[in-house]
Amino acid sequence: MAHSPAEQHAMARALELALRGPRSRNPQVGAVILSPAGDVLAEGWHRGAGTPHAEVDALSRLPEGAARGATAIVTLEPCNHTGRTGPCAEALILAGVARVVYALDDPGEVSGGGAERLRAAGIDVEPGLLREQALALVGPWLTAARLGRPHVTVKWAQSLDGRAAAADGSSKWITGAEARADVHTRRAASDAIVVGTGTVLADDPALTARTGDRLHPEQPVPVVIGARETPASAALRAHPHEPLFYDTHDLSFVLDDLWDHGLHRVFVEGGPTLASAFIAAGFADRVLAYVAPVLLGGPRVALADIGVPSIDRAHRLHVTERLPLGADTLFVAERAATDTVIAGRAARDGTEGES
Template sequence: MTATRAEHDAMRRALALALRGPRGVNPQVGAIILSAAGDILAEGWHRGAGTPHAEVDALSRLDPGAAAGATAIVTLEPCNHTGRTGPCAEALIRAGVGRVVYAIADPNAVSAGGGERLTAAGVDVESGLLADEAHALLDSWLTVQRLGRPHVTVKWAQSLDGRAAASDGTSQWITGPVARADVHRRRAQADAIVVGTGTVIADDPALTARAEDGSMYEQQPVPVVLGERAVPADAAVRRHPKDLLQYPGDLTTALADLQRRGVHRVFVEGGPSVAASFVRAGLADEFLVYVAPALLGGDMLALRDLGVATIDDALRLWVTSVDRLGEDLLIVGTPRHAEASNEQGDS
């Protein structure tokens, strides 16, 4: 059976409802219950960990038996897992729903299989409705499911000859205001921003995301500091609107804890040693390199040793875009091995 116009409209509404829920450990999901005539009987969305899932939230707004023979429209395959809440697939079956239409399959092996369970119970199931829109909505959550950790963007600014600072250590500002504004916009899109203790002590960054007029973006990344040295009590980062997290330096442990906290996207800002540590560990999924038309010379490289002993060992990147930002350039790239893995996974 092909999805009806009413089901298309309901899925668009469900996608909009999903955005009302918080982005975190659990996916943002919306659900609509339609009558046989295509009228909306109830709608719901997931409000966060431990709360009813979207399908159950929608069903809870109906009298017993009111969903019999109805159609459930859901942005993500109904779960088949008992955690803090029961399986949504079972809840739909108990409610007597006759048809379920969902946008994308659940990639989590623990909770997947709801579609099969519904089909086995005699429910008509259709998947793939507005799948592109649902993928866009859940992009960061789906990335975490694929990687098993948060997505990591490594960013640095450098002179044309690859230096992050002058010989005396000064680095503000290598790039111009347009490039710096772009960095702040990207900070606001991240869930966490990471620097090392050396950067905190040397530069005293606030690690906030600010608009060009100096006001704070509504979305602020969680400030994360790597290293054993204590962050000074009067450091600017301690005045960040979100609580500071500090890890001793084990990147895998840090990323695992951030994932448990619902962090999907990590923005690594430095310095050169911290950036290199993510690259050496194979934990850099995206590179943002801001290049200023300036020459500094000296030893203050933008990236520390990567363990590359010969040219054959060079980490090659796919350049996905090159943009001019004022007088500066922004080069965006991804590791070539990551692109190959994605292509294999998509085939």
């Protein structure tokens, strides 16, 4: 069955509603309930762990029986498990909904399967409406759900010949103002921004997301990895969020702890040593390479050893975007999503099957 114009409009609205929910280990989900004639009956979104899911939030705004014969438009497949909240598939069945249209399948072994349960109850189910737009919204969460750890973006700026700084260590500024503004936009879309102690001591970064001279409303949590002490006067200590410090080089431990803090979009911006470590460990899900048309030469390369002894062991990435930014160019590249779902870590509303 084709999607009606009313359903397409409602899904676009549901994606807008999803953005009202908090960014956390749980996906941002929106829902719209349509009457059989295509009129909007109710709207809802997920407000965080332990609160009603988007579908239930929307249904709760209707009188009993008002959803009978209606269509539920949801950005993510209704869940099929019980945690801190009940299964949305069952709530839709009990409400008498006749049709469910959703954008993305739920990847969780625990939480997935809602579509099958709905179909078994005689409800018409149609997946895939505005799938690409929904992927843009929750793509990092899907990676986190598959892997049971945060989605990791590794960013660096480089010269055309692959240098991150001149021979004397100076690097401000390789790229221009447009590229730097783009970085701040992407920082604001992240849950955490990660650097090493070397970057903190050398550059004293604030690790904030800014629009011009103003702080962006959304700020990533600053994270520092390394054994050296961060000075009490460091700029990042004035960050709106309390910084997290990790006196370890165990990146798996760091990512697990960030996951447990509810931080699943991680932005690594810590210089060649830290960037190389994340890539070598296989934790770089997305790479942002800002390339400036300048030549620097010298030893200060953008990446160090990433564990590639020969060309057949190269990290092959898929370039998803080439974005001109003034004189510079941003290359966005991602690795293939070949990892399987980790049971219990992929459930909506938290880890280990809790919701």
